[in-house]
Amino acid sequence: MADFVRGLMQRTSRNKTLKEHLGELKAHAITAKSKDDINRVAQHISQFSKRSAYSFNHSLAIVGLGLAVLSVLLSFWTQMDLSYDQRIWMRIGGFIVGVACIANIWIRIASIKSIGDQLYVRAVAINAGMERDYAFNGKSYWQELKTIFPLFNCGDESQSITKRYLCGVDSTPLTLFEFKYVNVSTQHTTDSNGNSRTSKTRSTHYKYGMLVQFIDFNYLSLNAKRFETKWDSASRAFNKLYKVRCASEIQAAKxxxxxxxxAFTDKYNFIKSMDVNTQSVACFELPKDVFPTQVKKPSLRKPEDFVKQLQQPARIPLLEDAKRLIQFINENK
Known part of the structure; x- marks a missing residue:
């Protein structure tokens, strides 16, 4: 009995230590500002992994799950002297305990993955010269943007800028955004008795892109309808990719x-749209791969590999291309 109690205390202590450590890593995933910060976190992970694994002890949850299954099975055993109500309550209790145990295991495993992913994404962003911005209201920011750019005027509910990163190219400020919205569709059905039924289906969508503050670049758009005048290039390939609208054909042609x-046809054909306002703020819609959260992430449960990749995080090729696009526009506008 003493050994069982001692083992239980050790398992509890191990889980508590890991939970506290994950809390520290989560804080670093928010506060890290430089590669030096990431390297310090990597060393912290290496030291922790030498004395403990990145996995919770699920013994109690597994025992509870086993007892829950046993309770349900016994409720069906006819040799048990139980009333109908007792059997029902055994099944209900077993089901609730079983679900709670499975949820406990899943939440613990998911927490390790989530925190590892957050930390790695932070390292990727720092390596790309970006800083995650937490100091904004996603709903209010969306409402502001939709009055400027039609790109954000979509969805039926839950519209919000869920993430944004700040960086720059030379002296040109750049903001990466993730825009979330929900479309609601209504279906009307009638059964054989003539009874009508209405149901709603919700689908969540995301758009990704960047807002760029140019200087004196406010006279044309691509695949956006800000201007009335249309302009076509002599290149069929270009015209197939982009519908150019402009303040004047002379400016577009220049x-x-x-x-x-x-260049726009061969190098920068990833642009979905480009819209600019009178203050020379351009809104580019881009593929989701421009965002640091879209990179493939290593598993924190394999700390040695995780540390290596954390210290040398993946690049974001599309973001690098987007930065080159900004430089290219500045050089040619």
């Missing part, structure tokens, strides 16, 4: 010389 047309 910007889109043959070199620029070729």
């Amino acid at each position: 910007f889109f010389d043959p070199k620029v047309v070729l």
Whole structure:
């Protein structure tokens, strides 16, 4: 009995230590500002992994799950001298305890993955020269943006800017955004008795892109309808990719010389749309791969590999291309 109690205390202590350690890593995933900060976290992970594994002890949850299953099975055993109500309550109790145990195991495993992912994404962002911005209201920011750019005027509910990162290219400020919205569709059905029924289906969608503050670049758009005048290039490939609208054909033709047309066709064909306002703020819609959260993430449960990748995080090729696009526009506008 003493050994059982001692073992139980050790398992509880191990889980408590791991939980506290994960809390520290989660804080670092928010506060880390530099590669040096990431390297210090990597050393902390290496030291912790030498004395403890990145896995919770689920013994109690497994025992509870086993007892829950046993309770349900016994409720069906006819040799048990139980009333109908007692059997029902055994099944209900077993089901509730079983679900609680499974949820406990799943939440613990998911917490390790979630915190590892957050920390790695932070390292990727720092390596890319970006800083996660937490100091904004996602709903209010969306309401502000939708009055400026039609891109954000979509969805039926739950519209919000869920994440944004700040960085820059030379002296040009850049904001990466993740925009979430929900579409609601209504279906009307009638059964054989003529009774009508209405149901709603919700689908969640995301858009990704960047807001860029240019100087004196407010006279054309791509795949957006801010301007009335249309302009076509001599390149069929370019015209297939982009519908150009502009303040004047002369300005569009001056910007889109043959070199620029070729670059937009071959190098920068990832642009879904580009819209600009009168203050030369451009809104680019881009593929989701531009966002640091979209990179493949290593598992914290394999600390040696995780530490290596944390110290040398993945690049974001699409973001690098987007930065080169900004430089290219500044050089040619």
